[in-house]
Amino acid sequence: MSPEPDRDEWVTRLRSDSDDRDAAIEELRGIILRGLSRSLNHRYGGCLQAEDVVQDALLKILDSLDRFEGRSRFTTWAMTVATRVGISELRRKHCQDVSLDSLKPEDSMKIEVEDDEEASPAQRMDRKFLTQRLKDLISSELSGKQKIAVRALLEGMPVEEIASRTGSNRNAVYKLVHDARLKLREGFEQAGIVADDVTTIFA
């Protein structure tokens, strides 16, 4: 990372009318490109190059200068903005052919577990009990929207993409899924099933 003499210097340069603004933008482009070249590599199947998003990232940074409050170095903040732009685009591209249309609330969280004949009788009973409790909780505690969002997440779709396909936003879908997790956890606890049991029985 380049040494940063003055936190405000970047903002001043990027807002100026002089040639220095162009120089600052070029400098920033180089920094963003070097960072993203490494960080976007291999993510989501590597379907995007840093060069493809650096321009959008720069525009977003320039558009958001007012939101930089100086609590970190400017370049750290700029890289944070650029990373979100880059990863969002990667996710969009990676999931572009995936649709949620086939998911219906009534069967999106259907659970059918086969009996494990090799397990001990006690393990088989635990598994049966846990599965039944999970089925009951899903049907009594989760809304249709929650079922679809959780299933999409379990299919590997990022929250951000679920939001764009369901006409919602990332914060709302995150909350929907998070509340579902908490409700299921609470429901298990009420039945005397603690976190360790939940994970070991289906490990």
Next chain:
Amino acid sequence: MPLSEEQIAKLLGMVAASEADCIDCDKCFDHLAEFAEAELTHREIPDAMKHIQVHLEQCPCCHDEFTALMTALRTLEGEVTSG
């Protein structure tokens, strides 16, 4: 199509690891740069930023972006220390 056993295990893992989170992704994003710098310099996370840590543990999207951010910042940091 019913959930696969692997998906059930993943769901149960998510349920077991869930804990109350008082912020959303946008709020997390607003403080991510400071949080990343604290992490980079191995500074102790101040109490005021503990909710960022909780959100990152609960939210796969933000966690993913944070990991990518750390890779980018370490790349740039490496250029300075090695060059």
